[in-house]
Amino acid sequence: MSGIAQTPQPPYYAVIFTSERTEGDRGYAEMADEMVRLASIQPGFLGVESAREGLGITVSYWESLEAIQKWKQNERHLIAQKKGKSEWYLTYKTRICKVERDYEFDSASTRNEGR
Amino acid sequence: MSGIAQTPQPPYYAVIFTSERTEGDRGYAEMADEMVRLASIQPGFLGVESAREGLGITVSYWESLEAIQKWKQNERHLIAQKKGKSEWYLTYKTRICKVERDYEFDSASTRNEGR
Numbered sequence: 001m002s003g004i005a006q007t008p009q010p011p012y013y014a015v016i017f018t019s020e021r022t023e024g025d026r027g028y029a030e031m032a033d034e035m036v037r038l039a040s041i042q043p044g045f046l047g048v049e050s051a052r053e054g055l056g057i058t059v060s061y062w063e064s065l066e067a068i069q070k071w072k073q074n075e076r077h078l079i080a081q082k083k084g085k086s087e088w089y090l091t092y093k094t095r096i097c098k099v100e101r102d103y104e105f106d107s108a109s110t111r112n113e114g115r
Numbered sequence: 116m117s118g119i120a121q122t123p124q125p126p127y128y129a130v131i132f133t134s135e136r137t138e139g140d141r142g143y144a145e146m147a148d149e150m151v152r153l154a155s156i157q158p159g160f161l162g163v164e165s166a167r168e169g170l171g172i173t174v175s176y177w178e179s180l181e182a183i184q185k186w187k188q189n190e191r192h193l194i195a196q197k198k199g200k201s202e203w204y205l206t207y208k209t210r211i212c213k214v215e216r217d218y219e220f221d222s223a224s225t226r227n228e229g230r
Contacts (some may be wrong), residue, residue, distance in 0.1 A: 003135070003170060004133045004134075004135065004170070004206060004207070004208045005133075005208075007210075010210075014129075014131060014210065014212055016129060016131065016174055016214075018119050018120075018164050018174070019119075020118065020119065022222075049133050049170060049172055050168075050170070050172075051166040051167055051168040051169070051170050051171060051172045052166055052168050053165075053166040053167050053168055054166070055118060055119070055164060055165070055166050056166060057164055057165075057166045057172045057174065059131055059133070059172065059174075084220075085220055085222070089220060089222065090221075090222050090223070091119060091219070091220060091221045091222060091223070092119070092219065092220050093119045093120075093217060093218075093219040093220075094217060094218055094219070095122075095125075095129065095214045095216070095217040096214070096215050096216040096217065097129055097212035097213060097214045097215060098212060098213045098215060099131075099210045099211070099212045100211050100212060100213060101210070101211040102208060102209060102210040102211065103208075103209055104206070104207065104208040104209070105199075105200055105204060105206060105207050105208075106205075106206045107137075107200070107204065107205050107206060108205070108206070
């Protein structure tokens with residue numbers, strides 16, 4: 001899960017989840033790990049990228065809106081969403097996006113812009 | 116620039132920029148600050164969210180693809196992009212997205228899902 005997600009050629013979908021945490025762990029780290037593991041085995045999952053520096057940003061990538069909707073309704077994920085509101089987050093925003101274009105740079109290779 | 120970006124109702128556009136840095140600052144922090152200031156005054160700029168934790172994720176929000184394209188061609192930004200490849204980034208990926216839907220939660224208010 002660390003590093004830049006290896007996603008296929010667009011179009012595909014992204015869920016940008018931006019959040020501010022409450023103080024203390026309160027079981028958050030364990031559930032966050034479980035959610036990444038669980039998301040990774042869902043149909044249509046393409047990858048995830050995550051960083052927190054005060055503000056937390058997690059972007060997950062999916063083949064379709066249907067795959068995103070199914071993951072949102074996953075039983076364990078529903079419990080995590082509920083605890084997210086009662087325990088872990090002061091505030092968050094979720095944005096559902098269609099990735100229309102992408103390009104990349106890798107200093108270790110000769111390819112550097114594209115598509 | 117800190118905190119969750121206050122974006123208007125969708126549709127709007129997002130640029131997800133995910134990166135891994137080289138070692139050392141090499142003038143990066145100063146240029147990154149300048150780029151945020153400069154982006155913020157571009158036509159069509161809606162907001163930016165950023166976090167780095169090993170992996171860096173910066174998401175900027177824009178009114179249109181044209182606004183994104185213009186910012187990409189900004190003279191100072193072109194210099195920053197060039198130094199990004201020669202100095203600051205081991206690897207990065209840029210994804211251009213259309214935000215189709217969003218919803219939010221704020222523990223301090225009564226609104227919590229929507230749109």
